[in-house]
Amino acid sequence: MEPKLIEQVVAQVLIALKDRLPELESASRTIRVGISNRHIHLSNEHVEILFGVGYQLKKLKDLAQEGEFAAEETVTLVGPKGVIRGVRVLGPLRKTTQVEISRTDAFSLGIKAPVRDSGQIEGSAGITIVGPCGSITLKEGVIMAARHIHMHPDDAAFFGVKDQDRVSIETTGTRGIVFKNVLIRVHPKFRLEMHLDVDEANAAELNNNDAVQLVRQS
Known part of the structure; x- marks a missing residue:
């Protein structure tokens, strides 16, 4: 392949990745659980x-x-x-x-x-x-x-959500599940953390500080 053609292909790939960067980062960034x-x-x-x-x-x-x-x-x-x-x-x-x-x-x-x-x-x-x-x-x-997530405004901007939104959260493991209708609470003093009660955490075999992912808005 000609060097110029390679450069053009590389440039196109970089542009495509740049356009999808927020999506890719959001998909990979996790949220800490507090029970x-x-x-x-x-x-x-x-x-x-x-x-x-x-x-x-x-x-x-x-x-x-x-x-x-x-x-x-x-x-x-x-x-x-x-x-x-x-x-x-x-x-x-x-x-x-x-x-x-x-x-x-x-x-x-x-x-x-x-x-x-x-x-x-x-x-x-x-x-x-x-x-x-x-x-x-x-x-x-x-x-x-109700299950909810505390977010700093910077976190909300990163995930593309706002205060009072409802989202879905996915867990991993042998009892991985999707929690729907998770309330977003945004405040400058908040630190990123999802709150579940004991019953919900046990159903998904979650422990304090385990990581979950925001997968989509409810």
């Missing part, structure tokens, strides 16, 4: 009822998302059919108390917790929460958190 066990977010009012007036949560460890942490404190959930002890409190405090559990937990407690995006607790399940200094009974506030 969410049952936990509770508390309002200041409820912290004082459960742990005492003026009580401040004690940080046990930082979580992956900036400013979020697991507290030393735990509470007990009491439902119509069962009790779950040692439910971890997560900080910082929120305006409204929210309990996040799995479907298996809901069966154990005897409640019907709906799948909801975080913060959408209207009409959700109720529960009694017991702490060392008192207890509260919520009429609503218990959900199974």
Whole structure:
């Protein structure tokens, strides 16, 4: 083949690859998994009822998302059919108390917790929460958190998605599956991480820090 013809072919291939670069990068870039066990977010009012007036949560460890942490404190959930002890409190405090559990937990407690995006607790399940200094009974506030991905705006731009989009995520391995309707949450303080509950992770045999791929938008 003539040298000039080779140069032309090489140039065409490079142009084609350049045009497909975002697609190829997106296909190869993975997202880290964070598995969410049952936990509770508390309002200041409820912290004082459960742990005492003026009580401040004690940080046990930082979580992956900036400013979020697991507290030393735990509470007990009491439902119509069962009790779950040692439910971890997560900080910082929120305006409204929210309990996040799995479907298996809901069966154990005897409640019907709906799948909801975080913060959408209207009409959700109720529960009694017991702490060392008192207890509260919520009429609503218990959900199974919808699977979601935290993204920095740079990550969203890379993957070609925006806040509140829904996408599909593929896992690998002998129990590889595709998770559909995965919510995208974008914020400058977010770090790239997909959150699943324990039941979802077990179904796909996923562990913390395993890698998954965004395959297409739902």
